[in-house]
Amino acid sequence: MKLSRYFLPTLREDPADAQVLSHKLMLRSGMIHPTCHGIYSWLPLGLKVLAKLERIIADEQDKAGCHRILMPTIQPATLWRDSGRYDDYGKEMLRIKDRHGRDMLYSPTHEEVATDIMRQFLKSYKQMPLNVYQIGWKFRDEIRPRFGVMRGREFLMKDGYSFDVTKDAAVAAYKKVVISYLKTFERMGLKAIPIRADSGAIGGDLSHEFHVVADTGESEIFYDCEYDALSANTMSFDDIERIYSAADDKHDPANCQIPTEKLRTARGIEVGHVFYFGTKYSKAMGLSVVGRDGEAIFPEMGSYGIGVSRLVAAIIEANHDKNGIVWPASVAPFKFGIITASWQDPSIVDIAEDLYQKMITRNVEVVYDDREERAGVKFADMDLIGIPFQIVLGAKCNDGIFEWKDRRTGERMDLTLEALFNKVDENDDCKNFVKR
Amino acid sequence: MKLSRYFLPTLREDPADAQVLSHKLMLRSGMIHPTCHGIYSWLPLGLKVLAKLERIIADEQDKAGCHRILMPTIQPATLWRDSGRYDDYGKEMLRIKDRHGRDMLYSPTHEEVATDIMRQFLKSYKQMPLNVYQIGWKFRDEIRPRFGVMRGREFLMKDGYSFDVTKDAAVAAYKKVVISYLKTFERMGLKAIPIRADSGAIGGDLSHEFHVVADTGESEIFYDCEYDALSANTMSFDDIERIYSAADDKHDPANCQIPTEKLRTARGIEVGHVFYFGTKYSKAMGLSVVGRDGEAIFPEMGSYGIGVSRLVAAIIEANHDKNGIVWPASVAPFKFGIITASWQDPSIVDIAEDLYQKMITRNVEVVYDDREERAGVKFADMDLIGIPFQIVLGAKCNDGIFEWKDRRTGERMDLTLEALFNKVDENDDCKNFVKR
Numbered sequence: 001m002k003l004s005r006y007f008l009p010t011l012r013e014d015p016a017d018a019q020v021l022s023h024k025l026m027l028r029s030g031m032i033h034p035t036c037h038g039i040y041s042w043l044p045l046g047l048k049v050l051a052k053l054e055r056i057i058a059d060e061q062d063k064a065g066c067h068r069i070l071m072p073t074i075q076p077a078t079l080w081r082d083s084g085r086y087d088d089y090g091k092e093m094l095r096i097k098d099r100h101g102r103d104m105l106y107s108p109t110h111e112e113v114a115t116d117i118m119r120q121f122l123k124s125y126k127q128m129p130l131n132v133y134q135i136g137w138k139f140r141d142e143i144r145p146r147f148g149v150m151r152g153r154e155f156l157m158k159d160g161y162s163f164d165v166t167k168d169a170a171v172a173a174y175k176k177v178v179i180s181y182l183k184t185f186e187r188m189g190l191k192a193i194p195i196r197a198d199s200g201a202i203g204g205d206l207s208h209e210f211h212v213v214a215d216t217g218e219s220e221i222f223y224d225c226e227y228d229a230l231s232a233n234t235m236s237f238d239d240i241e242r243i244y245s246a247a248d249d250k251h252d253p254a255n256c257q258i259p260t261e262k263l264r265t266a267r268g269i270e271v272g273h274v275f276y277f278g279t280k281y282s283k284a285m286g287l288s289v290v291g292r293d294g295e296a297i298f299p300e301m302g303s304y305g306i307g308v309s310r311l312v313a314a315i316i317e318a319n320h321d322k323n324g325i326v327w328p329a330s331v332a333p334f335k336f337g338i339i340t341a342s343w344q345d346p347s348i349v350d351i352a353e354d355l356y357q358k359m360i361t362r363n364v365e366v367v368y369d370d371r372e373e374r375a376g377v378k379f380a381d382m383d384l385i386g387i388p389f390q391i392v393l394g395a396k397c398n399d400g401i402f403e404w405k406d407r408r409t410g411e412r413m414d415l416t417l418e419a420l421f422n423k424v425d426e427n428d429d430c431k432n433f434v435k436r
Numbered sequence: 437m438k439l440s441r442y443f444l445p446t447l448r449e450d451p452a453d454a455q456v457l458s459h460k461l462m463l464r465s466g467m468i469h470p471t472c473h474g475i476y477s478w479l480p481l482g483l484k485v486l487a488k489l490e491r492i493i494a495d496e497q498d499k500a501g502c503h504r505i506l507m508p509t510i511q512p513a514t515l516w517r518d519s520g521r522y523d524d525y526g527k528e529m530l531r532i533k534d535r536h537g538r539d540m541l542y543s544p545t546h547e548e549v550a551t552d553i554m555r556q557f558l559k560s561y562k563q564m565p566l567n568v569y570q571i572g573w574k575f576r577d578e579i580r581p582r583f584g585v586m587r588g589r590e591f592l593m594k595d596g597y598s599f600d601v602t603k604d605a606a607v608a609a610y611k612k613v614v615i616s617y618l619k620t621f622e623r624m625g626l627k628a629i630p631i632r633a634d635s636g637a638i639g640g641d642l643s644h645e646f647h648v649v650a651d652t653g654e655s656e657i658f659y660d661c662e663y664d665a666l667s668a669n670t671m672s673f674d675d676i677e678r679i680y681s682a683a684d685d686k687h688d689p690a691n692c693q694i695p696t697e698k699l700r701t702a703r704g705i706e707v708g709h710v711f712y713f714g715t716k717y718s719k720a721m722g723l724s725v726v727g728r729d730g731e732a733i734f735p736e737m738g739s740y741g742i743g744v745s746r747l748v749a750a751i752i753e754a755n756h757d758k759n760g761i762v763w764p765a766s767v768a769p770f771k772f773g774i775i776t777a778s779w780q781d782p783s784i785v786d787i788a789e790d791l792y793q794k795m796i797t798r799n800v801e802v803v804y805d806d807r808e809e810r811a812g813v814k815f816a817d818m819d820l821i822g823i824p825f826q827i828v829l830g831a832k833c834n835d836g837i838f839e840w841k842d843r844r845t846g847e848r849m850d851l852t853l854e855a856l857f858n859k860v861d862e863n864d865d866c867k868n869f870v871k872r
Contacts, residue, residue, distance in 0.1 A: 007503040007566060009557040033553050035508050035515075041553055042506040050506075067443040070478040070486075072471050072590045073509060074530070074542065074575060079471075091535040094510070096542075099527040099577045106510065106532075106542075117469050117477055121445040130443060137573070139510060141535045154508045365871050435801050 001334065002356070003369040003381075007044050010381055021216055022313035023148030025325050029385045031312075038145025038153035045385060046312065048333035050156065053308050054135050056187050056330065057158050059433055064180040066131040066160055071113045073137055077103035079112040082285045092140045106139040111303055114161035115281045118299070125165045125291050128299060129173055133160030135308060150269075150313040160304040165291070167278065170300035174206060174276045175237035177304045181210055181272050182232035184306070187432075189328025190318060193223050193268065195245045206276035208240075209247070210306075211268030214317035220248040221268035224258050269314040276302040325386030326408050329427060334367040336424060337387035339378045341394040343370070351397045355417075362421075364428050383407065389427055391420065437770065438792070439805040439817075443480050446817055457652055458749035459584030461761050465821045467748075474581025474589035481821060482748065484769035486592065489744050490571050492623050492766065493594045495869055500616040502567040502596055507549045509573055513539035515548040518721045528576045542575040547739055550597035551717045554735070560726050561601045564735060565609055569596030571744060586705075586749040596740040601727070603714065606736035610642060610712045611673035613740045617646055617708050618668035620742070623868075625764025626754060629659050629704065631681045642712035644676075645683070646742075647704030650753035656684040657704035660694050705750040712738040761822030762844050765863060770803040772860060773823035775814045777830040779806070787833045791853075798857075800864050819843065825863055827856065 009030040018024040026032050031046030042050060058068060074096070080086035086103075094106040107113065114132060122130070135158045145153050160177065164170035178194060185192035190212050197209040211221050223245035230239065244258050247268070256263065282288070282298040291297040319326045329335055336359065340352045349370075356368040367387060369378045382390050392403040402420050405412045415423065445466040454460040462468050467482030478486060494504060510532070516522035522539075530542040543549065550568060558566070571594045581589050596613065600606035614630060621628035626648050633645040647657050659681035666675065680694050683704070692699065718724070718734040727733040755762045765771055772795065776788045785806075792804040803823060805814045818826050828839040838856050841848045851859065 005501065007505075007557075007568060030557075033556060035549055035552065036512040039508045039510055039512075041508060041549060043553075044503045044505055047504055047506050065441065067480045068483055069443075069480060070483050072475045072477060073573060074475055074590050076472040076475075094532060094534065096530060096532050098530065099579065113471055113477060116471065117479075120469060121443075121466075132443060137509060143535065154510050360870070363871050434796070435799050 001367045003367060004371045006367070008385070009043065010384060018148065020147045020150065020313075020317070021320060022150060022316035025316050025320060025384075026148055026313065029325060032149065038142060038151070040149055040152060040154075045333045049312050049315075049327070049331055050309065052331045052333070053188065053311055054156075054158075055433065057135060057184055057306060057308065060180050060184040060187065061133050061158070061160065064131070064176055065129075066133045066177075068134065069117075069132050070134045070136055071107070071110050071117075073106055073139070074104055075107050075113055077105055079116055079285075080105065083112050083115070083281055084284055085112070092142065094139045094141050108138055108140045109303075109305075110134070110159055111161065111281050111301075112285070114303075115285045115287050115301070118163055119285065119287050122163060122287065122289050122299065124289055125297065127289070129162065129164050129169055131160060131162040131173060131177075133158060133304070148313060149309045152309065155310060156308040158306040158308055162302045162304070163282075163299040164301075165297065165299070167300050170276055170278070170302055171206065174274060174302045174304075177274055177302070178208060178237055178240065179232065179235065181274070181304070181306065182235060185210065185212065185271070186232040188311070188315060188331050190271075190315060191228070192271065193221055193227055193245050193266075194240050195221060195223075195247050195268075196250075197247075197273065205278070206302075208274050209270050210272035210274075211247070212271050212311075212314045212318055213266045214269055214314060215267055216317045217267030217269045219268050219270070220251075221266055222246050222248070222251040222256070223264050223266070225262050225264050228264070269310075269317060270307075271311050271314050272304075272306045274302065274304045276300075319386075323380070324384035327386040327388055329388040330429060330432075332365075332386065332388050334365045334387055335389060335427060335429075336364060336366040337382045337390040338366060338368040339375070339382055339390060339392050340369075341375045341392065343372050345395075347398055348393050348395070352393050355391070355393070355402075358421075359424065362424070363430075364424055389423070437803045439803060440807045442803070444821070445479065446820060454584065456583045456586065456749075456753070457756060458586060458752035461752050461756060461820075462584055462749065465761060468585060474578060474587070476585055476588060476590075481769045485748050485751075485763070485767055486745065488767045488769070489624065489747055490592075490594075491869065493571060493620055493742060493744065496616050496620040496623065497569050497594070497596065500567070500612055502569045502613075504570065505553075505568050506570045506572055507543070507546050507553075509542055509575070510540055511543050511549055513541055515552055515721075516541065519548050519551070519717055520720055521548070528578065530575045530577050544574055544576045545739075545741075546570070546595055547597065547717050547737075548721070550739075551721045551723050551737070554599055555721065555723045558599060558723065558725050558735065561728055561733065563725070565598065565600050565605055567596060567598040567609060567613075569594060569740070584749060585745045588745065591743065592745040594742040594744055598738045598740070599718075599735040600737075601733065601735070603736050606712055606714070606738055607642065610710060610738045610740075613710055613738070614644060614673055614676065615668065615671065617710070617740070617742065618671060621646065621648065621707070622668040624747070624751060624767050626707075626751060627664070628707065629657055629663055629681050629702075630676050631657060631659075631683050631704075632686075633683075633709065641714070642738075644710050645706050646708035646710075647683070648707050648747075648750045648754055649702045650705055650750060651703055652753045653703030653705045655704050655706070656687075657702055658682050658684070658687040658692070659700050659702070661698050661700050664700070705746075705753060706743075707747050707750050708740075708742045710738065710740045712736075755822075759816070760820035763822040763824055765824040766865060766868075768801075768822065768824050770801045770823055771825060771863060771865075772800060772802040773818045773826040774802060774804040775811070775818055775826060775828050776805075777811045777828065779808050781831075783834055784829050784831070788829050791827070791829070791838075794857075795860065798860070799866075800860055825859070 162173040279298040390405040532540040598609040715734040826841040
């Protein structure tokens with residue numbers, strides 16, 4: 001993409017009405033536009049990041065054997081009356097009457113619709129285990145929406161629902177999702193700490209929250225430093241049960257078993273929540289199937305959520321510096337940026353254009369700042385929008401030397417064209433996605 | 437994907453409540469589930485097709501220089517009061533009050549929100565031409581939703597909005613979108629006829645509809661057979677103005693200039709609609725920018741829509757036979773299918789597994805029917821769900837011979853493994869998508 005043709009309305013100044021850093025940076029880097037209180041439009045740069053998150057989440061869900069579906073946003077109240085939640089759910093539920101006067105709602109969560117789908121299709125124990133997920137928009141009518149997309153009203157969620165024959169199988173499904181979530185967050189360059197939680201309105205007896213560690217996090221969390229050393233790729237659910245973690249409401253300093261030198265205190269942003277709740281919905285909604293011996297059984301269920309639009313903000317809270325956003329490469333809107341030290345030097349501009357075309361031909365994600373602006377403006381914008389790998393073309397490019405800058409470390413090096421393309425290939429991640 | 441593990445709830449019988457063929461086939465092939473009247477959940481197979489359409493549409497929009505954004509579904513009534521449409525829009529608009537009693541709505545279209553975004557960001561004539569689009573869910577509270585996703589209440593649309601300095605530039609933008617739409621439909625294997633239309637509620641003085649030709653189409657259309665010979669890749673807007681086409685409300689047999697032998701009569705399904713409406717919204721909503729000579733100008737606008745979820749049904753109406761759906765390869769949920777003549781023959785099953793793994797490694801979209809079912813059931817299901825290229829493994833596969841079946845033509849041929857992979861590569865279309 002050439003920046004001169006892109007719709008990237010960056011702002012020079014901090015917007016007055018943004019309180020938290022991620023909100024400020026998302027507005028300043030032209031990622032979002034407030035359509036009304038707690039409801040945002042996603043501009044090209046923001047939508048690209050959202051799509052990156054979706055893709056990683058979907059890939060990990062698919063790997064874990066979950067099936068992607070998409071449920072509607074508008075639903076009939078009847079389903080929520082079946083589950084018994086219609087009257088209990090408070091004012092956060094956006095209630096609607098359609099033209100025929102029927103009670104409808106904009107779904108804040110999809111346990112009812114998922115269970116209803118399975119009422120039609122699940123007939124036998126043989127069809128389980130079954131785990132379906134979607135990535136879709138939800139609405140919660142927060143009384144005080146704030147912090148940009150961190151606590152918006154219309155938000156993008158990944159939510160999943162598992163159906164199993166026995167409690168053991170359901171708990172196994174739950175554990176599988178927990179590990180897959182940790183892999184998902186790790187792949188986004190995040191450290192996420194799983195914390196045992198209450199089930200709240202969803203119900204049930206097993207639940208974990210996932211907190212991304214960021215200095216500006218909303219809640220205080222405590223965990224054993226062993227988490228810092230572990231990778232999601234080698235971790236088991238037993239590790240999670242063994243290694244200490246707690247939010248401030250559960251952490252009791254007087255009785256904590258962890259020696260002080262191993263205890264980490266950090267701020268956390270909740271980005272995921274998982275529940276095992278047994279037969280609560282299958283029983284209430286009459287979802288039963290034929291069991292192994294011909295008996296009727298109610299599937300054991302769990303539900304699993306990741307706040308996708310909120311994650312964009314959480315990633316920024318965990319990855320920024322004084323110059324702007326520092327995207328982890330896997331979620332960057334563009335992995336590579338090209339900047340010319342001068343747009344008035346035709347030989348440099350020719351080389352930049354040629355380099356840009358070569359990268360496009362290689363099908364890598366590159367943004368080329370071809371605007372007629374001072375180099376200082378370009379460097380600042382490229383840092384503000386957080387492009388991980390920046391290629392700077394100064395006078396030396398006439399001799400075939402390109403400057404490579406790593407946004408995170410600030411490290412710079414001079415590279416030949418061949419070495420440059422090796423770096424590009426090394427940092428391209430297409431290979432991480434396969435069709436299933 | 438292995439079918440034994442897939443969530444593909446096909447039905448043997450025609451569902452009683454479906455009146456049109458695409459609706460029946462979408463239910464029978466497990467693509468959708470009705471959540472309530474006119475509101476559907478998309479199951480894995482259906483969602484895959486929807487994603488294919490999205491990808492083709494986005495690719496053609498990006499090629500045409502449009503910028504992808506995403507606007508919210510829930511919007512404040514204030515924006516529609518600004519444009520003057522809030523009271524005019526009838527009962528098809530889903531009107532909502534939020535918890536604070538504010539008037540909101542579920543957007544049936546996004547002219548207001550798009551114009552509002554530009555009120556913040558468009559400051560100068562230099563920022564135009566600008567064309568933004570989204571692919572997102574909309575709601576129209578149809579009094580009688582019917583024909584499945586063909587006329588649903590919650591539906592997926594691609595909608596785009598162009599902003600230009602002059603009327604000439606706006607008309608040029610309009611023409612560019614028309615050609616890009618024809619390319620989009622052609623890439624989906626569809627013949628779409630552009631027909632001059634009235635502007636209706638959107639307003640303005642230039643408008644075209646796009647009708648997909650299908651025997652079961654909702655309206656009668658008339659067009660010069662020259663359209664049958666033209667490709668969107670070489671067509672110009674002048675061709676469209678020159679070549680006759682009309683829907684039945686405008687076609688006047690007595691005064692039609694086309695000789696009878698050149699006139700084609702067909703049934704059409706409307707899948708797209710484009711409008712140029714000038715300064716209607718920019719003036720009403722106070723979107724003005726600084727012009728070349730420092731004067732205030734109101735951008736000239738157009739809007740452009742494709743019914744994405746409706747297209748899934750339209751493609752089926754135009755591509756089916758007595759055995760089921762016949763997907764054009766570019767939009768098929770899986771391009772390739774593997775069927776074993778017997779699941780009880782271990783040598784065939786081993787070869788099938790090996791072939792499947794090889795295809796997965798090549799990153800092609802393949803579904804392998806590994807269920808413990810009779811071959812007849814597998815052949816029927818593979819045809820029902822419309823897989824374009826089917827690879828059948830019978831006894832001959834022990835000698836390295838695979839049967840290749842073309843779903844559309846019914847043509848079968850025996851291939852060696854090497855020839856088979858040549859066919860696979862030839863029919864894979866990853867190369868058609870590049871990053872921009």
